Amino acid sequence: MKYKELIDKMTLEEKASLMSGKDFWQTQDIQRLGINSIFLADGPHGIRKQAEAADHLGLNESLPATCFPTAATLANSWNEQLAETIGDYLGREAVAQKVNVLLGPGINMKRNPLAGRNFEYFSEDPYLAGKLAAGMIRGIQAHGISACVKHFAVNNQEERRMVIDTIVDERTLREIYLTAFEIAVKEGETKSVMSAYNMLNGVHTNENNHIMRDILRDEWDFQGVVVTDWGGSNDRVAGLIAGNELEMPGTAGETNREIIEAIKNGTIKEELLDEAVDRMLDLIFTTEEVYAKPYKQEFDMEEHHSVAQKAAEESIVLLKNEDQILPLKKGVKAAVIGEFAEKSRYQGAGSSIVNPTKLDHALAGFEESGITMIGYEPGYERYGKPSKSKIAKAVELAGQAEVVLLYMGLDEVTEAEGLDRQNAMIPQNQIDLLDALYRVNPNIVVVLSCGSVVEMPWIDKVKGLLHAYLSGQAGAKAVLRILSGETNPSGKLAESYPIRYEDTPSYRYFPGKEVSVEYREGLFIGYRYFDTADVNVRFPFGYGLSYTTFEYSGIEIGQDGVSFTLTNTGDRDGMEIAQLYVGCQSDSIFRPAKELKGFVKVFLRAGEQQRVTIAFDDKTFRYFNVKTNKWEVEEANYSVMIGASVSDIRLEGTLFVEGTGAPLPYNKEQLPAYYSGKTNYVEIGEFEALLGRKVPVSTWDRTRPLGYNDTIAQCQYAKGGLARLAFRLLSFAYWFLRKTGKRDTANLIMMSVYHMPFRGVSRMTGGMISMPMLDGILMIVNGHFFKGARHFMKERKKLARSTTGKK
Incomplete structure (x- = not known):
């Protein structure tokens, strides 16, 4: 152990205290041994360090910080170096705000x-997500602090997220849901994982010892700290055994006492705790080094804003450009319509919200x-309320213009942490507006702002479609530079756009x-399904247009x-994203028809050509054999x-690859849907054969009876009338x-109450409600009102006495 000498000086109580937070954002300190608290802050696309009362849902305002494009946006850049640059600037701001773990x-x-949280994630493809994440991690950690890659693992819905x-x-888990984490750990060398x-x-x-010990620690050799998501600890001792060092937020010592008791009664050995403390100390001391010497306590806001704009420009995707309507001709009269033009939609909602x-x-x-703007009309109510008068004014303006710039998208309360979307549609009041505008002026360019996939049955009514995603605080100017032609668009989609939501393989x-939620579609998510099952899409993975x-x-x-060889055959300078896909020609083991195995973004001047190489790596030909x-x-x-x-393969060849001689893992007759790739409907028997x-x-x-891991929503079935x-x-x-x-x-009710498990009432209140008090609440819920009320009051008095130190 690295800090054995220091750990030997610690009491058992001091060791246990380091395993949970001091408060909502800080770790525990031990002043007599020179161990300081470190600060953890949200920050996937900008620092959220709260100045006032702490919360996890983004309700209270945080210190000003640069709001960079969200991960869903940045992924469209397909630029590892750009991700590293954004990480670099995030790291600078984290240090300026004295944050140790981002x-x-x-x-x-x-x-x-x-x-509901797709706007915070990179892609449907693990290779692309992993490479971009590794770049961002390197940039953040270059400043001596820690990134914290999240959420490990298979966290793919918000509804009932704490207990689902x-x-x-196993194969789907390894190939699809863990590969990005593997790249983040091995190539990004992240110091912490959530x-x-x-x-x-x-x-x-x-x-889960399988993913935490067998894979993360033993297979990937991860030496850093695992942090729970806030309130995500269930059984504290089981978590420690699996290798989860830090529980956040703090529980006022309650779970520390559980650890101490487990050591005293022999459930775990003290050596296990010592190992966890050693890793925790390493995170504390290494991320404190930057603050031991003079450091910049402010950053150049204009420079960082400029970097955010550059990132947005590289990440915005041109999806349609009929009649070459873009870039806009000089002097063309444009009507600007849509409230998002006046008040930008630039980030998601929840714990990642940036001030x-x-x-x-x-x-x-x-x-x-x-760009010559002849006028502006909002055209619609931001949150979906119909307004005939707003449409009428917008139509009148559109009739006077040569081109209509229509700003559309999803609002802030539709895309938010803690909630999944109800459908994949743009709000109807915006579609009604588009229909009305089309009747008076067919020259419509839509600027779309949202962080996740939407259906586009209206697309035939627009000539131009520029997808800004959620492009951060400088995104509005980045869009204007692309519309005017100052910037040549180079973004490409990091996710597939189906024609209808029902076409997606996980729809059922x-x-x-x-x-529970069953991943019956297996490997075949996103393009892996659409391409293999030959299902038409609106826009394929990797798609994006350019002005050259x-x-x-x-x-x-x-x-x-x-x-x-890649050649720019147009008359404008531009960047192209070339993508390497690999498909196995054998049908002995089911696989997607194509899988992304490499990519490169190349800048070429008009008429220029370049020889490009994409190297194979350890992931190019592998599969996981169960x-x-x-x-x-x-x-x-x-x-x-x-x-x-x-869907646009330009060059192709064949390569024979020697194998490792492993036995075939499947009985083909038992898995017909998986061998065809048509996994949008899989019978339970076939899924069980796969499992x-x-x-x-x-x-x-x-x-x-209802218990700790049942949700407040399940009170509808409670025996206690008060709970119902x-x-x-x-x-x-x-x-x-x-x-x-x-x-x-x-939405807040759904996020913080409705789908909260009962244990969350204790874990998220910082020790105000102990688990024994929660037992009393559960007695009431389960129909034992008086017994439960007495138990609750008794435990409340105990907690009060222990807090004040009275006997």
Whole structure:
């Protein structure tokens, strides 16, 4: 151990105290031994260090910080160096605000378009997500502090996120849901990892020895600290055994006492705690070094704003450009319509919300952009309320213009942490506006602002479509530079856009509503499904247009990689993202038709050409074999493809690859859906054959008493009348608030109360409600009102005495 001498001087109580937070954002300190508290702060796309009362949902304002494009936006840049640059600037700001651990990036897979936190995640592809995350981590940690990659693992829905049990087969887990984390740990060398709220195959992730010990520690050799998501600790001792060092937030010593008791009664050995303390001390001391000498306590806000703008410009995607309507011709008369032009939609909601240092809005930038704006109308109510008068005014303005710039998208309360979206549609009042505008002026360019996939049945009514995603505080100016032609768009989609939500492979299996969610589609998420099952999409993975054109030629495939020539054949300078896909030509083991195995972003001047090489790596030909329980290579011919998107393959060749000689892992006759790739409907028997075990019952057992891991929503089945009444009042409050337009408050009820497990009442209150007090609450819920009330009051008095030190 690195700090054995120091650990030997610590009491058992002091060691245990380091395993949970001092408060909502800080770790415990031990002043007599020179061990200081360190500060953890949210920050996947900007620092959220709260100046006032702490909370986890982004309710209270934080210190001003640069709001960079969200991960969903930055992923469209396909630029590892840009991700590292953003990480670098995030690290500078974290140091200026004296933050030791920056809680990000988030790299969960986009399994389903409606997952409420998709705006915080990079991609549906683990290779792309992992590479960008590794770059960002390197940039953050270059300043001596720690990144904290999250949420480990398979956290792919917000509904019931703290207790939902994710049922997934081992191969899918390894290839799809853990590969990005593997890259973040091995290549990014992240110093900390955040465990997820959910369960995985029946065990809470932070207690799951398989992913925490077997894979993270033993296989990937991770030496850093694992932090719980806030309130995500279930059984503290089981979490410690699995290797989860730090529980956040603090519980006023309650879980520390559980650890001490477990050591005293022999449940765990003190050596296990010592190892966890050693890793914790390493995080504390290494991230404190930067503050031991003079450091910059402020940053250049204008410089950071400029970097945020550059990142946005590289990440915005041009999806449609009929009749070359873009870039806008000089002097063309443009009507600007849509409230998002006046008040930008630039980030998501929840724990990642940033208080920007400054904020660009489109309306304020038109004069500087050189675009001739003849007028502005909001056209719609931001939160979906119909308004015929607003539409009428917008139509009148559109009739006077040569081109209409229509700013559309999703509002802040539709995309928020803690809630999954109800559908994949743009609000109807915006579509009604588009329909009305089209009748008077067909020259419409839509600027779309949202952090996740939407359906576009209206796309035939627009000539231009520029997807800004959630492009941060400087995104509005970045959009104007692309519209005017000052910047040539170079972003490409990091996720597939289906024609209808129902076309997605997880449609029938999302979200898990009661006990569990079944990943029956297996490997076939996103483009892996659409491409293999030959399902048409609106826009394919990797797609994006430019104001210039690129030609691919001269492919050469070797044992170490593939080379080709890329030529800018247009009349503008531009950047092209060339993508390497690999497909195995054998059908002995089911696989997607193509999988991304490399990419490169190349800047070329008009007429310039360049020889480009994309190297193979350890992930190019591998698959996870469930019989040998390790990564193997199948001996076969492989198609090696270079494309402008997954559906636009420009060059192709074949390479024979020697295998590792592993036995075939599957019985083909038992898995027909998986061998066809058509996994949008998989019978339970076939899914069980893939899992190698029975699928657990996915519905609540309404006959048993409610316990720690049951949610407040389950009070509808409680034996206690008071609990049932509380549920009805809660449901009415949610309905009433939505009906009266207070959707953000209604969302808060769902996020922080409705889907909260009972244990969260204790874990998220910083020790104000102890677990024994919670036992009393559960007695009341389960129909023993007087017994429960007496128990609650008795335990409350005990807690008060222990807090004040009175006997």
